[in-house]
Amino acid sequence: MFQTKQFLLIIAALTTTLMFAQEREQDTLNPDVINVIKPYAPTISDAFKVKETPTLDDAETATKKEVKYNIFSFPVASTFTPAKGKAAVVDKAKKVKLYDNYATLGVGTYTTIVGEVYLNHELNSGENVSAHVSHHSSQGGIDGVLTDDNFLDSKIDLSYSKLTNDLDWTVAGGFGLQSYNWYGLQQPLFNQATADSLDVSHNFTDAHISGALNIEDGIFKGADILFRRFGDNQGSGENRLKLSGTADIPVRDEAVSTVLSLDYLGGSFDRNYFDATKINYGNIQVGLAPTYQIKKDDLTVNLGVTLTYLNDTEASKSSFFIYPNISASYRLVDEYVIAFGGVKGGLIQNSYYDFATENAFVSPTLFITPTDQQYNAYAGLRGKLSNTIGYSVSGSYKSEKSKALFQNNLVPYGFNNDESYHYGNSFGVTYDDVTTLGVSAELSVDINRNFTLGVKGEYFVYNTKNEAEAWNLPEIKGTLFMDYQINENWFAGANLFFVGERKDLTGFNDIENPSLPNLINETQIVTLDSYFDANVHVGYHVNDRISVFVKGNNLIGENYNKWKNTPVQGIQFLAGGTYKFDF
Template identity: 25%
Template sequence: MKIPFLKYAFLVCFSTLSVSVMGQDKPNPTPPSGTLTEEIEVVRPYKPVLADAVKIRRSPDLKNEQPYKAALTYNIIDKKLELNSNIKELEAQKMVDEKEVVLRNNYAKAAAGSSGTTLGEVYVNTGRDQGLQAGAFFKHLSQQGDQERQQFSTQQLGLFGRTVSDSYSLSGKLMYDRRSTYFYGFNPVSSATVNMDKQRFGTIIGQAELINNFTESSPLDYALNIKAYQFSNIDEGRESSVVLGGSVNKAMNLLNFGLNASADFTAVKDEAYKMGNSILRANPYVKLQGKAFSLNIGANIVQEFGDRSRTNVFPAVSAEIPVVTDYAILFGGVNGDVLKTSLRDLATENPYLSKNISIANSIEKMNIYAGIKGNAGAEFGYKVLGFYKTVEDLLLFVNNPTTINRFDAIYDNGESKIFGLNGQVNVKASEILSLTGKAEIYNYELASENEAWFKPTLRFSSNARFDLNEKVIIDGELLFQGETTAKFPGPASGPVNIVNIKSFMDISAGAEYRVNNKFGVFLRANNLLGKSYQKYLYYPKLGMNLFGGVNYSF
């Protein structure tokens, strides 16, 4: 059965092969469009072979580097071409001549208002010259309150000058100061009559100073000065003083060696006494000034002579260390001094003094202080200071036992201890607004007196300025003083009577309008709250007062 099957299979394959061979010999019929018409059968890969007779038996010469030379033609122009490559000097453009700004160094001011206020000021100066300046001024202010003889008047007349050379500067000043008032104070609960006599003070002041101008080649820095005054009151009180002072400093790398010295010759005369109260001072020091700190070590040697003679030596040490440069600087120190008491200073602080005032110097035996200060650019500055002082014979004012509207000077017999904290800040909020403020806190521990008479434990002051534009300026001031105490006059052997003087706040404000660069008008209001507060017992201040006027610059 298998043999016929193989036989038939062989016949089919042979027939198929015959048909294929016969198909290759037939001509190709016209193929229909879009169909494949050629068939290629690849039997083996193509390998080209070059016969030996066709091969080139010579290697190429790679060193044949004959350059190509192109045929060039030139068109010569019979003309010289100039090339100016030099840089010319630049010529500055001429500026339009500007009109020189006219500085108005002189002004006059006049005003009047409520409370009988009259005000006048005149100031004149030589002008631009930096090498030589001179001028004069005059000031007047008078006011009158509602109470009997509540009148005040002040006048000042002065001349000044300054000359500057290459090596030194010389300045001087001559002034007359006059103040007058009445003893208008009275006891509101007493029917006793009081003496309301007039009081007047006059002071002639002269001073001169010579300072060398700093240069890198200067071997020493020095300054010499002289100050003198003659003071008098309407009675027989007189005081004359001449102070000769000077300083010298030598810098050597980071060290500075120096000396400050003065000789104060003062004579006091009143109705019942004459006395001398002169003081010699010497302050040698060594200062180490580094890039990030400063240290000053010295001594303050003070010799009193006249009616009382004694010598005191105090430390004079101070240091500064920046925590954050410019923004926060720690500082501190310890020192001491003799606090001179003068008739002129007493009358300036309290013009309602009795005759024959007791004159004695206080001694600040030790003053230890420390604090921090800094700036945040030109817009913000601050300083905070804490201190502890021990003062011998602290000066205080009390009402006279027999004439209650006059005051005597007394001294705390022993060492008084004073703790204090002071802070101040300056803020420039914008080009329009600037503010300043200062706060003071004190605590007194006295040796013999019950209280620190008329000395407040809290004071705060502030002022603000608004430059609304070039023509309008507004300013304001605020003063707050805490409660104080006074010793009420009584029998010498009886108990001490203490009177509390209430705290007060005084607010003032002013405005100025500049009409042009010469004329302006201004308005001022003082004690806007209208409170007739007291700084000294039985002496109420003026109530609200308003005045205005004009000023002229020339």
């Protein structure tokens, strides 16, 4: 009871205290209106940044409930029926039938006969045999010529080739027969009576066999071999053997393309131009030519050198030559402007076969030796003017020791002219150190495979050491060729060429003999006129197999002299046909 009274007294005391405190607080508050004298100016320190990811003070974070979407689909009947697709009609060109074999025959003025047959047969996949036979002859009839001027050129070539995944190889062989005449007797020095007493025919025979091997993978890349036997009806004969092999030799993780070659030449002539002394010639060349290629972006550089060992088997002399083999190209503007240049050299193997191929009127009395091309420096630009027009402009400067020059054989004076080539109607070879500055420009137009056109012009400046002129070398040369497929049946083409003036020597070859009278102006330099030769052809495809054609050669009709005293046939026409077939 006592405790209850004490508890009630305590509560009453607390209540009285709180009420007294509240009254005192109410007494101190001023109920008047407060006027703000200075406006509030917030500062940066008063601001606070709201966090992008606020902190959750929830005692428990609720897991987001996965929402599932359902599509309530039901079938709907449709009466639409799609039409069947139909491919668009495209006009297709008629597929051209290609044949493996063909035969051509043509006849023309000057009793000219042209024939050619090509046969090819596939034995198995990648295994082929082929044969090529060609013939070109004319009975001549050039105005003003005193002797026979007919010619004949017949060849046959056979080959066998094998192609596999890793390599391919070919074996080939052939035989050729050529017949020409030394018909260019110097007139008016010799007359018809002299011509009737001469046999001016000169026949060449050529037999050769060759082989080639190409390998895809490995260090050794390929090899080539050629053996040729060449001779004539004047007792001359020549053998030539050429071997070469190519390998990519690794050097410090780089490949150096290396060519190793061997070139043997040996031959003889029954006599020289002056007497019956026999001429023998021969040499062996061994060459090594490593080349390292650098490619970086638009720049390509080939750095190489050619090392050649020469052994003159007749003179028992040996020599060693070092030639540069450097070339480079740089794309200045994509394929439109490409700069190129280089410096190269080499020991050129001259041969009776090469001389007779270039000039069929050579005498079988030649002195044959190699030409030392010390260097040939060249530079230029090539590229495209458009997608169909290409161009090339270049300049060159080369230095050659013992360069072979054709020269008209002088008429013997003071010794017997008992050979049919002693009448100013044949050519010999003389050698001199020659430097040549050349400039050339070329333009090619290839609109499509139905029309192609090419034009090329060349200008040369020669400087000789011993000879008075660079004999029979023109200063200006120009060519133009064109092929045009007019429509599905008709086709045409043209081949035009211009050769500028050349210099040659004429007169007498006087043997020093005190008993003979001295000749006045025994030799003279003559200028051969420039000439222009125009050749065109027109043809018609009768069907896939048969075509007929008409050709016109030397349409200017000029009996120009390509070589001194040897006028060519005038205007010529030839008509013929071609037949294509399969076995």
